[in-house]
Amino acid sequence: MRYWLMKSEPEEFSIDALAKKKKEPWNGVRNYQARNFMRDDMKVGDGVLFYHSNCEVPGVVGLAEIVSDAYPDPTQFDPKSDYYDAGSKREEPRWLLVEVGYKRTLKRTITLAELKEKPELEDFALVRKGNRLSVMPVSKNEWDLIISLE
DNA sequence: GCCAACGTTGGC
DNA sequence: GCCAACGTTGGC
Numbered sequence: 001m002r003y004w005l006m007k008s009e010p011e012e013f014s015i016d017a018l019a020k021k022k023k024e025p026w027n028g029v030r031n032y033q034a035r036n037f038m039r040d041d042m043k044v045g046d047g048v049l050f051y052h053s054n055c056e057v058p059g060v061v062g063l064a065e066i067v068s069d070a071y072p073d074p075t076q077f078d079p080k081s082d083y084y085d086a087g088s089k090r091e092e093p094r095w096l097l098v099e100v101g102y103k104r105t106l107k108r109t110i111t112l113a114e115l116k117e118k119p120e121l122e123d124f125a126l127v128r129k130g131n132r133l134s135v136m137p138v139s140k141n142e143w144d145l146i147i148s149l150e
Numbered sequence: 151g152c153c154a155a156c157g158t159t160g161g162c
Numbered sequence: 163g164c165c166a167a168c169g170t171t172g173g174c
Contacts, residue, residue, distance in 0.1 A: 031169080054160050112161080130167040132159050
């Protein structure tokens with residue numbers, strides 16, 4: 001079993017929204033590295049740290065899990081969608097998604113500022129300068145440490 | 151295939 | 163709202 005961190009802007013889709021909907025197709029990922037993680041490495045049952053980005057207090061706010069294998073992201077074919085990609089063909093979809101299932105909301109936000117202070121997390125992709133991945137791997141050690149901060 | 155211009159992400 | 167970082171695009 002692997003672990004992941006997935007970013008979402010709370011104004012777009014928050015942990016509360018996921019709690020309400022129970023699960024959500026993670027559409028709109030348009031970054032090849034993130035897509036490759038979803039396509040090649042994510043398995044049903046993998047753990048997910050749900051992260052709020054681009055907001056007042058960025059940080060890990062909940063736990064989720066992968067509940068589907070990767071499949072083509074339908075928004076890439078929808079001209080009305082923000083995520084439309086005219087260059088992607090149905091016979092050969094460029095973008096994939098996985099479905100993310102709600103597990104629980106943390107009692108408090110484990111903030112980015114806190115994570116940055118932990119020497120053990122020095123190499124964690126999230127806190128490395130300039131990182132813009134919206135989906136990234138988390139090691140077992142990193143997962144355990146982050147969870148323990150709750 | 152290089153690289154400048156441009157767009158996006160996301161913390162602050 | 164600013165801006166650093168970085169991915170993508172497109173002219174050459």
